[in-house]
Amino acid sequence: MRETVISQATIANPKSHYGNAPASTRHFITQRVTGGFNVLFLGLLLYVVVALAGQDRSDMVALLGNAFVGLPLAALICIAAVHMRNGMRDVFEDYFAGRMYSLAMMLNTLFCLIVALAAAGALVKLVFWG
Amino acid sequence: MTARARPTSPHLQIYRWTITMAMSIFHRATGIANYAGMAFLAIWLVAAASGQDALNVVNVIYGSWLGQVILFGFSWSLVHHMLGGLRHFVWDSAAMMEAGQREAMAWATIIGSVVITLLIWIVFVWVG
Numbered sequence: 001m002r003e004t005v006i007s008q009a010t011i012a013n014p015k016s017h018y019g020n021a022p023a024s025t026r027h028f029i030t031q032r033v034t035g036g037f038n039v040l041f042l043g044l045l046l047y048v049v050v051a052l053a054g055q056d057r058s059d060m061v062a063l064l065g066n067a068f069v070g071l072p073l074a075a076l077i078c079i080a081a082v083h084m085r086n087g088m089r090d091v092f093e094d095y096f097a098g099r100m101y102s103l104a105m106m107l108n109t110l111f112c113l114i115v116a117l118a119a120a121g122a123l124v125k126l127v128f129w130g
Numbered sequence: 131m132t133a134r135a136r137p138t139s140p141h142l143q144i145y146r147w148t149i150t151m152a153m154s155i156f157h158r159a160t161g162i163a164n165y166a167g168m169a170f171l172a173i174w175l176v177a178a179a180s181g182q183d184a185l186n187v188v189n190v191i192y193g194s195w196l197g198q199v200i201l202f203g204f205s206w207s208l209v210h211h212m213l214g215g216l217r218h219f220v221w222d223s224a225a226m227m228e229a230g231q232r233e234a235m236a237w238a239t240i241i242g243s244v245v246i247t248l249l250i251w252i253v254f255v256w257v258g
Contacts, residue, residue: 032222035215042212045171050254054193057185060178077171084168087161097135111165119172122179 027086034083041076048073061130070127074120081116085109153236157214160207167204205250210243 011018048069052060064070085108092104145151174192177184191197217235220226226235 032219035218038215039212042208045208046250046254050258053255054189057178057182060185064175064178077168080168084165088165091158091162094136095138115168115172119168119175122172122175125179126175 027089031083031086034079034086037076037079038083041073041080044069044073044076061126064123064126065130067127070123074123074127077119077123078116081112084115085112088112148233149236149240150232153214153217153239156210156240160211160214163204163207164211167207170201170204202247202251206243206247209246209250210239213239213243213246 006018010016048063051063064073088108089105092101092108096104142155170192174188177188192201217226217239220235226232
């Protein structure tokens, strides 16, 4: 499918409503807010990895199975996944356009969803079912 | 959604490297590395949730020398991207944008990330 040619005049003219007006601001704010949470995430991740690296399942259940550790970690991983998707969008916008961009973004969303669901799901399992 | 391709810049080789440019590239590169690295965290947690046998396999791979090298790189990448992000928070308040200031902050990012990463590994892994 051929791309519609968009001239500079179309972009410059406010009447053509080129692009999604609030999308970039939303992207900017989302990336800052999730980024702030990611500082907390790295702190908790450091604590968890230092305590559990190379340890057995029983030790991991003992620490991550504690709802006050496992559930915040799961929530922070989901927030990090939003940050990941948003950040990768910045990269894709620079190098892809049109349908190729849509495809890349679909794969991006899929990867972030899988990582978040797998990690958070594993933590929820550890918390509620051991 | 972008409707047409953005203009791409000439190849990196034609530029004289500056520290601010290098840290901008590092921020994107570490972001992409963290993106991929999060899969390692997910795999570890899923293995722990599924059973001791799966966890043993992951522990052997992550504990191997190659696994440790990758995890060391991942930890540096996380720290570097965090410091780069904090630098953006400073810029969001329109501070530290003058010539000299931004270079100082760029140097602080790379030196800080290496020092913090080494400290983490020295204190918690190599000595602790």
